[in-house]
Ligand SMILES: [Zn+2]
């Protein structure tokens with residue numbers, strides 16, 4: 001009995017990884033994308049500096065409302081041609097507001113695509129934590145975004 005209480009006490013306090021990944025999952029649900037919903041949280045020194053979810057730039061399109069049946073126009077890879085990815089939105093918002101991204105940690109519900117991986121590396125983010133695999137979602141043989149980041153010194157961890 002006493003031991004159960006102890007276990008409970010420990011599990012009551014969530015770690016930052018858990019808090020930020022839960023937030024990323026909640027943010028993903030705000031996406032208007034008809035196919036994939038992805039959320040991202042950008043942190044620095046355990047504090048949040050930006051958030052994002054996938055979708056066209058604010059004030060332009062809500063794909064699910066404008067094209068509820070067919071969905072929006074697709075690019076050559078089958079993704080929304082109008083949308084910024086969650087990671088792009090999080091990074092761009094931080095850049096626009098003058099937050100220092102370098103040395104940050106990015107939490108994302110889906111492992112970064114190669115385009116986002118390039119942006120993550122270039123913006124100086126040091127750690128990426130992802131929940132689900134983009135390769136598995138797309139049916140690709142390897143997670144090229146993750147491979148790219150690891151090859152060039154970014155720490156990537158599956159949540
Ligand atoms: Zn779309």
Ligand SMILES: [Zn+2]
Pocket residue numbers: 085086087112113114115116117
């Ligand atoms: Zn991406």
